[in-house]
Amino acid sequence: MTRLTPADVSCIGLSFLRKYDSEFRVKTGKSLTQFAEYLAKGHSLKFNEVKVAVVPITAGKGIIEGFSKAVCSTLSFLGCDAFVTSWSDVSGFFEAFQNKVDVIFAGDDSIFSAFNLNTKRVIENSYATGKAYAAALELMVKDLRNKEILVIGAGRVGISAIEYFLNKGAKVMFSECDPDRIEFIKKEYPEVIYESNLDCALPKIKYILLAAPSRDLLHEHHLTSESIISSPAIPLGLSESALKKISQNNLIHDPLQLGVIAMLSLALKN
Numbered sequence: 001m002t003r004l005t006p007a008d009v010s011c012i013g014l015s016f017l018r019k020y021d022s023e024f025r026v027k028t029g030k031s032l033t034q035f036a037e038y039l040a041k042g043h044s045l046k047f048n049e050v051k052v053a054v055v056p057i058t059a060g061k062g063i064i065e066g067f068s069k070a071v072c073s074t075l076s077f078l079g080c081d082a083f084v085t086s087w088s089d090v091s092g093f094f095e096a097f098q099n100k101v102d103v104i105f106a107g108d109d110s111i112f113s114a115f116n117l118n119t120k121r122v123i124e125n126s127y128a129t130g131k132a133y134a135a136a137l138e139l140m141v142k143d144l145r146n147k148e149i150l151v152i153g154a155g156r157v158g159i160s161a162i163e164y165f166l167n168k169g170a171k172v173m174f175s176e177c178d179p180d181r182i183e184f185i186k187k188e189y190p191e192v193i194y195e196s197n198l199d200c201a202l203p204k205i206k207y208i209l210l211a212a213p214s215r216d217l218l219h220e221h222h223l224t225s226e227s228i229i230s231s232p233a234i235p236l237g238l239s240e241s242a243l244k245k246i247s248q249n250n251l252i253h254d255p256l257q258l259g260v261i262a263m264l265s266l267a268l269k270n
Protein backbone atom coordinates (compact mmCIF):
# COMPACT_ATOMS: atom_id res chain seq x y z
CA MET A 1 0.00 0.00 0.00
CA THR A 2 1.33 3.49 -0.85
CA ARG A 3 2.53 5.47 2.17
CA LEU A 4 1.95 9.21 1.77
CA THR A 5 4.72 11.68 2.54
CA PRO A 6 4.49 15.03 4.36
CA ALA A 7 5.05 16.70 0.97
CA ASP A 8 1.93 14.95 -0.41
CA VAL A 9 -0.34 16.36 2.30
CA SER A 10 1.22 19.57 3.63
CA CYS A 11 -0.73 21.75 1.16
CA ILE A 12 -4.16 20.35 2.07
CA GLY A 13 -5.75 23.22 4.00
CA LEU A 14 -9.02 25.12 3.62
CA SER A 15 -7.87 27.58 0.90
CA PHE A 16 -6.36 24.70 -1.12
CA LEU A 17 -9.62 22.76 -0.72
CA ARG A 18 -11.70 25.72 -1.92
CA LYS A 19 -9.64 25.77 -5.14
CA TYR A 20 -9.83 21.97 -5.43
CA ASP A 21 -13.61 22.15 -4.95
CA SER A 22 -14.09 24.62 -7.82
CA GLU A 23 -11.84 22.56 -10.14
CA PHE A 24 -13.73 19.39 -9.16
CA ARG A 25 -17.04 21.07 -9.93
CA VAL A 26 -15.83 22.06 -13.43
CA LYS A 27 -14.77 18.46 -14.14
CA THR A 28 -17.72 16.59 -12.65
CA GLY A 29 -20.55 19.11 -12.35
CA LYS A 30 -20.68 18.55 -8.58
CA SER A 31 -19.13 20.27 -5.57
CA LEU A 32 -17.28 18.04 -3.10
CA THR A 33 -20.28 18.21 -0.75
CA GLN A 34 -22.70 17.27 -3.55
CA PHE A 35 -20.28 14.49 -4.50
CA ALA A 36 -20.31 13.15 -0.93
CA GLU A 37 -24.13 13.00 -1.07
CA TYR A 38 -23.97 11.36 -4.51
CA LEU A 39 -21.74 8.65 -3.05
CA ALA A 40 -24.26 8.13 -0.25
CA LYS A 41 -26.81 7.42 -2.99
CA GLY A 42 -28.51 10.75 -2.52
CA HIS A 43 -29.00 10.48 1.27
CA SER A 44 -28.81 14.05 2.56
CA LEU A 45 -25.88 14.06 4.96
CA LYS A 46 -26.01 16.77 7.60
CA PHE A 47 -22.22 17.21 7.91
CA ASN A 48 -22.59 20.20 10.27
CA GLU A 49 -24.22 17.86 12.79
CA VAL A 50 -21.35 15.37 12.64
CA LYS A 51 -18.50 15.43 15.16
CA VAL A 52 -15.31 13.71 13.97
CA ALA A 53 -12.00 12.96 15.71
CA VAL A 54 -8.84 12.20 13.74
CA VAL A 55 -6.47 10.12 15.88
CA PRO A 56 -2.73 10.11 15.02
CA ILE A 57 -1.31 6.55 15.15
CA THR A 58 2.36 5.97 16.03
CA ALA A 59 2.41 2.22 15.19
CA GLY A 60 4.80 0.82 12.58
CA LYS A 61 6.44 3.54 10.48
CA GLY A 62 4.77 6.09 12.72
CA ILE A 63 3.10 9.43 12.23
CA ILE A 64 3.16 11.18 8.83
CA GLU A 65 3.61 14.87 9.56
CA GLY A 66 0.54 16.74 8.35
CA PHE A 67 -1.54 13.62 7.61
CA SER A 68 -4.05 13.99 10.47
CA LYS A 69 -4.29 17.75 9.84
CA ALA A 70 -5.00 17.17 6.13
CA VAL A 71 -7.73 14.64 6.97
CA CYS A 72 -9.18 17.07 9.51
CA SER A 73 -9.12 20.00 7.05
CA THR A 74 -10.95 17.91 4.42
CA LEU A 75 -13.65 16.95 6.94
CA SER A 76 -13.97 20.54 8.20
CA PHE A 77 -14.32 21.72 4.60
CA LEU A 78 -17.42 19.50 4.30
CA GLY A 79 -18.83 21.25 7.37
CA CYS A 80 -18.07 18.64 10.04
CA ASP A 81 -17.01 19.59 13.56
CA ALA A 82 -13.62 17.88 13.14
CA PHE A 83 -10.51 17.92 15.32
CA VAL A 84 -7.21 16.08 15.71
CA THR A 85 -6.92 14.52 19.15
CA SER A 86 -4.13 15.84 21.40
CA TRP A 87 -3.22 12.26 22.24
CA SER A 88 -2.27 9.51 19.79
CA ASP A 89 -3.18 5.81 19.65
CA VAL A 90 -5.38 4.34 22.43
CA SER A 91 -5.23 7.59 24.41
CA GLY A 92 -6.49 9.38 21.30
CA PHE A 93 -9.40 6.96 21.01
CA PHE A 94 -10.14 7.57 24.69
CA GLU A 95 -10.09 11.33 24.07
CA ALA A 96 -12.43 10.89 21.09
CA PHE A 97 -14.91 8.91 23.19
CA GLN A 98 -14.70 11.49 25.98
CA ASN A 99 -15.66 14.11 23.37
CA LYS A 100 -18.64 11.96 22.30
CA VAL A 101 -17.68 12.02 18.61
CA ASP A 102 -19.81 10.33 15.93
CA VAL A 103 -16.89 9.15 13.76
CA ILE A 104 -13.19 8.42 14.32
CA PHE A 105 -10.62 8.46 11.51
CA ALA A 106 -7.35 6.62 12.18
CA GLY A 107 -4.68 4.89 10.09
CA ASP A 108 -1.70 2.61 10.65
CA ASP A 109 0.59 1.26 7.90
CA SER A 110 -1.97 -1.32 6.73
CA ILE A 111 -5.43 0.12 7.34
CA PHE A 112 -6.78 3.68 7.28
CA SER A 113 -10.43 3.69 8.31
CA ALA A 114 -13.46 5.69 9.39
CA PHE A 115 -15.29 4.19 12.37
CA ASN A 116 -18.92 5.23 12.88
CA LEU A 117 -19.49 4.91 16.63
CA ASN A 118 -23.28 5.17 16.30
CA THR A 119 -23.89 2.55 13.62
CA LYS A 120 -20.68 0.50 14.13
CA ARG A 121 -20.01 0.84 10.36
CA VAL A 122 -16.31 0.81 9.41
CA ILE A 123 -15.14 2.09 6.02
CA GLU A 124 -11.59 1.39 4.87
CA ASN A 125 -9.76 3.93 2.69
CA SER A 126 -8.97 1.67 -0.31
CA TYR A 127 -12.60 0.54 -0.59
CA ALA A 128 -13.86 4.12 -0.35
CA THR A 129 -11.19 5.50 -2.70
CA GLY A 130 -12.09 2.96 -5.40
CA LYS A 131 -15.75 3.98 -5.20
CA ALA A 132 -14.89 7.69 -5.15
CA TYR A 133 -12.67 7.62 -8.25
CA ALA A 134 -15.07 5.34 -10.12
CA ALA A 135 -17.95 7.72 -9.34
CA ALA A 136 -15.83 10.72 -10.40
CA LEU A 137 -15.09 9.01 -13.74
CA GLU A 138 -18.79 8.23 -14.10
CA LEU A 139 -19.66 11.91 -13.64
CA MET A 140 -17.05 12.95 -16.22
CA VAL A 141 -18.17 10.26 -18.73
CA LYS A 142 -21.84 11.09 -17.93
CA ASP A 143 -23.29 7.56 -18.40
CA LEU A 144 -21.40 4.30 -17.83
CA ARG A 145 -23.90 1.92 -19.46
CA ASN A 146 -22.11 -0.14 -22.15
CA LYS A 147 -19.10 2.20 -22.02
CA GLU A 148 -15.65 0.53 -22.15
CA ILE A 149 -13.65 1.31 -19.02
CA LEU A 150 -10.06 0.18 -18.43
CA VAL A 151 -9.05 -0.32 -14.79
CA ILE A 152 -5.25 -0.37 -14.45
CA GLY A 153 -4.23 -2.05 -11.18
CA ALA A 154 -6.36 -4.76 -9.51
CA GLY A 155 -5.47 -4.19 -5.87
CA ARG A 156 -8.03 -3.19 -3.22
CA VAL A 157 -8.70 0.18 -4.89
CA GLY A 158 -9.00 -1.28 -8.39
CA ILE A 159 -11.31 -4.08 -7.26
CA SER A 160 -13.59 -1.61 -5.49
CA ALA A 161 -13.77 0.45 -8.68
CA ILE A 162 -14.41 -2.66 -10.84
CA GLU A 163 -17.42 -3.52 -8.66
CA TYR A 164 -18.75 0.04 -8.99
CA PHE A 165 -18.43 -0.02 -12.78
CA LEU A 166 -20.05 -3.46 -13.11
CA ASN A 167 -22.98 -2.30 -10.99
CA LYS A 168 -23.43 0.62 -13.38
CA GLY A 169 -23.49 -1.58 -16.50
CA ALA A 170 -20.08 -0.63 -17.89
CA LYS A 171 -17.95 -2.98 -20.01
CA VAL A 172 -14.88 -3.37 -17.80
CA MET A 173 -11.37 -4.40 -18.83
CA PHE A 174 -8.41 -4.60 -16.47
CA SER A 175 -4.65 -4.57 -16.61
CA GLU A 176 -2.44 -5.97 -13.81
CA CYS A 177 1.08 -7.40 -13.53
CA ASP A 178 0.65 -9.65 -10.47
CA PRO A 179 -0.36 -13.17 -11.67
CA ASP A 180 -2.22 -13.97 -8.45
CA ARG A 181 -4.33 -10.83 -8.79
CA ILE A 182 -5.01 -11.62 -12.47
CA GLU A 183 -6.25 -15.10 -11.51
CA PHE A 184 -8.37 -13.65 -8.70
CA ILE A 185 -10.16 -11.19 -11.02
CA LYS A 186 -10.69 -13.86 -13.72
CA LYS A 187 -12.26 -16.13 -11.10
CA GLU A 188 -14.34 -13.59 -9.15
CA TYR A 189 -15.34 -11.31 -12.04
CA PRO A 190 -15.38 -13.50 -15.21
CA GLU A 191 -17.17 -10.77 -17.18
CA VAL A 192 -14.17 -8.46 -16.73
CA ILE A 193 -11.75 -8.80 -19.66
CA TYR A 194 -8.00 -9.08 -19.01
CA GLU A 195 -5.87 -6.79 -21.19
CA SER A 196 -2.33 -8.17 -21.20
CA ASN A 197 -0.84 -5.32 -23.21
CA LEU A 198 -1.61 -1.64 -22.61
CA ASP A 199 -0.22 -0.78 -26.06
CA CYS A 200 -3.03 -2.87 -27.60
CA ALA A 201 -5.82 -1.68 -25.29
CA LEU A 202 -4.93 2.02 -25.53
CA PRO A 203 -5.77 4.48 -26.94
CA LYS A 204 -8.84 2.64 -28.25
CA ILE A 205 -10.28 2.65 -24.71
CA LYS A 206 -10.85 6.27 -23.77
CA TYR A 207 -11.97 5.93 -20.13
CA ILE A 208 -9.30 4.90 -17.63
CA LEU A 209 -9.19 4.33 -13.90
CA LEU A 210 -5.52 4.34 -12.97
CA ALA A 211 -5.05 2.49 -9.67
CA ALA A 212 -1.49 1.21 -10.14
CA PRO A 213 1.10 3.20 -8.12
CA SER A 214 3.85 3.36 -10.77
CA ARG A 215 5.46 6.36 -12.41
CA ASP A 216 5.33 6.82 -16.21
CA LEU A 217 2.93 3.93 -16.78
CA LEU A 218 1.02 5.79 -19.49
CA HIS A 219 2.72 7.71 -22.29
CA GLU A 220 1.37 9.97 -25.05
CA HIS A 221 0.79 7.07 -27.46
CA HIS A 222 -1.63 5.54 -24.93
CA LEU A 223 -3.89 8.57 -24.87
CA THR A 224 -5.83 11.02 -27.04
CA SER A 225 -7.38 14.43 -26.34
CA GLU A 226 -10.60 12.53 -25.63
CA SER A 227 -9.04 10.34 -22.90
CA ILE A 228 -10.67 10.75 -19.48
CA ILE A 229 -8.59 9.57 -16.53
CA SER A 230 -9.49 9.11 -12.89
CA SER A 231 -6.34 8.31 -10.91
CA PRO A 232 -6.28 7.50 -7.20
CA ALA A 233 -2.78 6.08 -7.53
CA ILE A 234 0.16 7.85 -5.92
CA PRO A 235 2.46 8.67 -7.70
CA LEU A 236 0.42 9.72 -10.76
CA GLY A 237 1.34 7.27 -13.52
CA LEU A 238 1.29 9.70 -16.46
CA SER A 239 4.53 10.77 -18.16
CA GLU A 240 5.15 14.45 -18.92
CA SER A 241 4.22 13.87 -22.57
CA ALA A 242 1.03 12.05 -21.54
CA LEU A 243 0.02 14.93 -19.26
CA LYS A 244 0.50 17.37 -22.15
CA LYS A 245 -1.66 15.19 -24.44
CA ILE A 246 -4.82 15.21 -22.32
CA SER A 247 -7.10 18.03 -21.22
CA GLN A 248 -6.51 18.90 -17.55
CA ASN A 249 -10.29 18.93 -17.13
CA ASN A 250 -10.29 15.24 -18.09
CA LEU A 251 -8.03 14.21 -15.20
CA ILE A 252 -8.98 13.66 -11.56
CA HIS A 253 -6.13 12.97 -9.14
CA ASP A 254 -5.35 13.85 -5.52
CA PRO A 255 -3.32 12.25 -2.71
CA LEU A 256 -6.06 12.00 -0.06
CA GLN A 257 -9.13 14.25 -0.38
CA LEU A 258 -11.61 12.18 -2.42
CA GLY A 259 -10.84 9.04 -0.41
CA VAL A 260 -11.48 10.83 2.89
CA ILE A 261 -14.71 12.36 1.57
CA ALA A 262 -15.89 8.93 0.43
CA MET A 263 -14.94 7.34 3.76
CA LEU A 264 -17.11 9.85 5.63
CA SER A 265 -19.99 9.64 3.15
CA LEU A 266 -20.09 5.83 3.18
CA ALA A 267 -19.61 5.71 6.97
CA LEU A 268 -22.62 8.01 7.46
CA LYS A 269 -25.00 6.70 4.81
CA ASN A 270 -27.74 4.68 6.45
Ligand code: 2YG
Pocket residue numbers: 001002003004005055056057058059062063064065067068107108109110112125129232234254255256259
Ligand atom coordinates in the same frame (compact mmCIF):
# COMPACT_ATOMS: atom_id res chain seq x y z
O1 2YG B 1 -1.38 8.63 11.96
C1 2YG B 1 -0.47 8.82 11.13
O2 2YG B 1 0.05 9.94 10.88
C2 2YG B 1 0.03 7.61 10.35
N1 2YG B 1 -0.02 6.38 11.16
C3 2YG B 1 -0.85 7.50 9.09
C4 2YG B 1 -0.34 6.38 8.18
C5 2YG B 1 -1.18 6.28 6.92
C6 2YG B 1 -0.55 5.27 5.96
N2 2YG B 1 -1.39 5.14 4.75
C7 2YG B 1 -1.17 5.97 3.70
O3 2YG B 1 -0.30 6.80 3.66
C8 2YG B 1 -2.15 5.87 2.56
N3 2YG B 1 -2.60 4.52 2.34
C9 2YG B 1 -3.33 6.79 2.92
C10 2YG B 1 -4.37 6.90 1.87
C11 2YG B 1 -3.82 7.24 0.50
C12 2YG B 1 -4.98 7.52 -0.44
N4 2YG B 1 -4.57 7.59 -1.82
